[in-house]
Amino acid sequence: MVKNLNIGVIGVGTVGASVIKILEENKEVICARAGVDIKVKKGVVKNLNKSRSVSIPLSTDIEDIINDKEIDVVVELMGGINEAYEVAKKTLQNKKALVTANKAMLAYHRYELQQIAGNIPIGFEASVCGGIPIIKALKDGLSANHILSLRGILNGTSNYILTQMIQNNQDFCSALQLAQHLGYAEADPSLDINGGDAGHKLLILASLAYGIDAKPQDILIEGIESINGDDIEFANEFGYAIKLLGIAKKQNNEIELRVHPAMIDKNKMIAKVEGVMNGISVIGDRVGETLYYGAGAGGEATASAVISDLIEIARGKSSLMLGFERSPQINLKPKENIQSRYYFRLSVDDKSGVLAQITSILTQNDISISTFLQKEIKQKNIAKILFSTHTTTERAIKNTIAELKKLESIIKEPYIIRIEDE
Template identity: 60%
Template sequence: MKKKQLNIGLVGLGVVGSSVAKILKNNQNLIAARAGCNIVIKKAAIKNIAKAREGFDFPITNNVKEVLEDKDIDIIVELAGGVEEAFNIAQQALKKSKAFVTANKAMLAYHRYELEQIAGNLPIGFEASVAGGIPIIKALRDGLGANHILSIYGIINGTCNYILTKMKNEGVEYQEVLKEAQKLGYAENDPSFDVEGFDCVHKLLILASIAYGINAKPEEVLTQGITEITQEDITFAKEFGYHLKLLGIAKKNGEEVELRVHPTFLPQDAMIGKVDGVMNAISVVGDNVGETLYYGAGAGGDATASAVISDIIEIARTKSSPMLGFKNSIDKDLHLKPFLQISSAYYLRILVLDKPGVLAQIATILGEEGISINTCLQSPSKLKNHSTLLLSTHTCTESKIRNALEKIHNLEVTQDKPVMIRIEKP
């Protein structure tokens, strides 16, 4: 797009959309110098025009068609959220030969390959959809283009990382930290999308598409959140030298790709395990470059807007490049590994009656499934005549550990559903 001025149509003018407008205005000369043309918001659309903030120097409408059908607008920037409505906006923009930029991870998790087909040679930017201001999309798609990606380990939800960090540092339980995170604005009133791992799944699918060209849906990804984490798990981590993080993990092994999101114990020397608070980090291992680590703010208006504007600048500079990084895929036989076949070491927390022979019963069940115990720690329980067993195992398959846990749960001495956390060594 070689023009003296590039006109933007904004759909959504909330926290991120307002930051996009502010940065485009405040850094106008810098952005023009980088892009090779002036970038101007020509019009914006929001659902409730009564909620429009003051101080914008462009027209605002509540009719998205006015933005989509404006012939002078070159790029539609969708920051409204949702899935199907956002997908419809994207389709209309592309069909009208307008470039498209979005921060919408949920929509891309379901419709990224459809958009790639519809777009043809039209550019689509989505850097802001994963890890806020960290340029992980460009790093994977372009900077690491000469590498087979062996693995991706990502702390890609700041809410969960904040909660786990506070639990570790201050010795408080999950519910107490969650309330604090909600007061600070790090967690929503309904935090389930974050704390149950669904937000991470959407982001992981986008990264896996670029790394491996694999088209999987959120429902196909092994997903476990952090709601069952207690101080007993934190104690085990400290005792045996682990960090505890919610990770999005992608691995390629032969023609199979593992995709999973879950709390994970990591060795103390793992670089990504040292990332605390609301920050995000992604470790990517390539066959030539080795491990690379990307760290920064994973959310927030300005950080996310920075990524949105980087896409706009790239579109202004260049012709289109493949949305998901492949002109022609060389891995057409790749498929998603069934999660019951995934192998890992495991940590188990089991509340039991405090009586002789309990550990022997549990060890027998694990042995029947071919699972050996690596470490064992007994933690006193607040309940009278109860104790908590904290075990770690050697590597086994997901199906074997689940079978064992079901049998352990059915023991008379077991007093609550056992909790499982996977142990990884990146």
């Protein structure tokens, strides 16, 4: 006789409803793979009066699930940070397995949860890049490797906006409005466009790759809000695509973690990841480069990952949540020591001597120019100066920007985009 794995779903919204639907519609194959029948015993929501596409017993009391002795696995799909963390803690304290898609909560609390869990399984495949099995790839598939680097397009909304800006010459605001109209961006899209969401996911991946514990406030995170047509024109001219990248790199015992728009060679595979899709390149010391591509969000893709965790739990396979313990020998590279090439966009008074002032500041900071474009806006006596630098440090760039801002001839805040050449 087939046994049951009873689950309780906290949050029956976009992802929760898809989990319930797929468990019903793909019941046969899921049961065959799991070796047990995965049964949704009940769900918890905020508002019982909302109409729902699924029908399961519902309540508004989280304790109904956490304290139900017949429930084996709690699936947390309510979102938020603090309340979700309390739910996760209580679940584990009650010796129930946990499955969550909550990247924001894990960005802050993954190591506490790993410690509380001990041997109790926690599945979080759905927390990074929805349908792409990148957690299992890092935790299991690549586990013989030292991970040399990881670069990912980890947020579909920002990738959609950038694709619209590059392919259809839209400005940032109209591309964002279109993303909202099509349901790709939340009513409040801040975390998608300011790099926060990609930062949460990068931190989770970095723990799996390196055993490093860092919080969002510890790492360099910048968004795509200030990119404009000049930047795209420059990128085109020199053979680059612009992507919001999450980057993790290991050098000796230091890990560099950063999220920011980056100019990357147009011919690289990751540069071809367009629209709402996500893509990740991971380089292992033995396997070389591996690439992962797929839907990063959406009810069904995310639910597919949630259910893969449920199947793994049903199979009775349990391993340390993040693959290995926090690594004491690994340190986060200080932001100011990060090295890169940089693209600069400057708006200046169109008069003689300005360029000399700018190059003098660059020279003082030991920064040399690699490529250069000057655009004149005749009517306003303004010139746009667009250039890229050879490799330098964040420290030198910050000093340079501070010096440039003191010049009377600089009209707007200087803007930079990092260039990822490797």
